[in-house]
Amino acid sequence: MMIFANKVNKTYESGEITVQALKQASLTIPGQKIVTILGPSGSGKSTLLNVIGGIDRYDSGSITIGDQVLEKLKDRQLTEYRRNFVGFIFQQYNLIPTLTVEENVEVGRELSKQPLEMKDILLKVGMWDKKDKFPYQLSGGEQQRVAIARALIKNPQILLCDEPTGALDEETGKNILRLLKYVNENYGTTVLIITHNQGIGEMAHTVIRMSSGEIVDTYQNEQPIDPEKVTWS
Numbered sequence: 001m002m003i004f005a006n007k008v009n010k011t012y013e014s015g016e017i018t019v020q021a022l023k024q025a026s027l028t029i030p031g032q033k034i035v036t037i038l039g040p041s042g043s044g045k046s047t048l049l050n051v052i053g054g055i056d057r058y059d060s061g062s063i064t065i066g067d068q069v070l071e072k073l074k075d076r077q078l079t080e081y082r083r084n085f086v087g088f089i090f091q092q093y094n095l096i097p098t099l100t101v102e103e104n105v106e107v108g109r110e111l112s113k114q115p116l117e118m119k120d121i122l123l124k125v126g127m128w129d130k131k132d133k134f135p136y137q138l139s140g141g142e143q144q145r146v147a148i149a150r151a152l153i154k155n156p157q158i159l160l161c162d163e164p165t166g167a168l169d170e171e172t173g174k175n176i177l178r179l180l181k182y183v184n185e186n187y188g189t190t191v192l193i194i195t196h197n198q199g200i201g202e203m204a205h206t207v208i209r210m211s212s213g214e215i216v217d218t219y220q221n222e223q224p225i226d227p228e229k230v231t232w233s
């Protein structure tokens with residue numbers, strides 16, 4: 001699903017301070033790609049992900065996802081868009097501690113109109129044999145696999161990942177990147193990955209660099225490398 005943003009602006013007001021988190025941000029991302037968003041802390045990466053994902057509204061400009069123009073959607077339609085088209089993955093996994101692996105993933109399934117099969121998804125992420133465990137009984141990498149399953153079971157067109165490997169060591173992090181690549185190749189999902197790790201840019205089809213709310217650079221990798229070969233930092 002194609003993502004198209006044109007001159008998007010977003011400001012946050014907190015007290016007397018105004019922060020312009022997105023300044024005239026424009027980009028075009030063809031469908032079914034892996035895209036990484038690089039940039040220093042506070043450069044607007046999460047804000048960009050949140051407006052694309054329909055978590056947050058923007059002040060001006062336009063975002064088109066497939067055939068939906070987000071600023072034209074009413075709140076209820078934006079919620080529907082988010083539920084049916086978008087999966088989110090965060091650094092902190094955000095699993096519900098009192099629910100098992102399967103129950104956590106069920107939360108994602110119930111949100112969607114066209115969910116995938118529970119067993120298929122848990123097998124794909126390698127968590128079927130641990131479906132009755134609780135989050136505290138799992139390693140960080142396993143918890144992130146469950147979070148990915150919860151996002152994937154919705155069968156989203158777009159998977160938005162905010163520092164998905166930020167809390168993981170190199171080996172576990174690369175396993176998660178391999179899983180994201182698998183998802184992109186086998187489900188045709190567009191995968192957007194925010195990262196501080198420049199090396200992750202090498203496995204993407206497209207790299208977007210942000211600074212002070214602006215998209216300063218976008219480039220394509222002719223030959224994205226395998227996640228195993230990513231330089232970790």
Ligand SMILES: Nc1ncnc2c1ncn2[C@@H]1O[C@H](COP(=O)(O)OP(=O)(O)OP(=O)(O)O)[C@@H](O)[C@H]1O
Binds near residue numbers: 012041044046047048
């Ligand atoms: N809800 C909010 N209220 C007020 N200011 C905010 C809010 N969210 C973000 N900001 C500000 O907007 C700017 C961009 O923040 P954003 O989180 O998008 O940056 P980022 O590049 O994702 O940073 P990081 O890498 O640290 O997560 C920052 O100056 C931040 O303080």
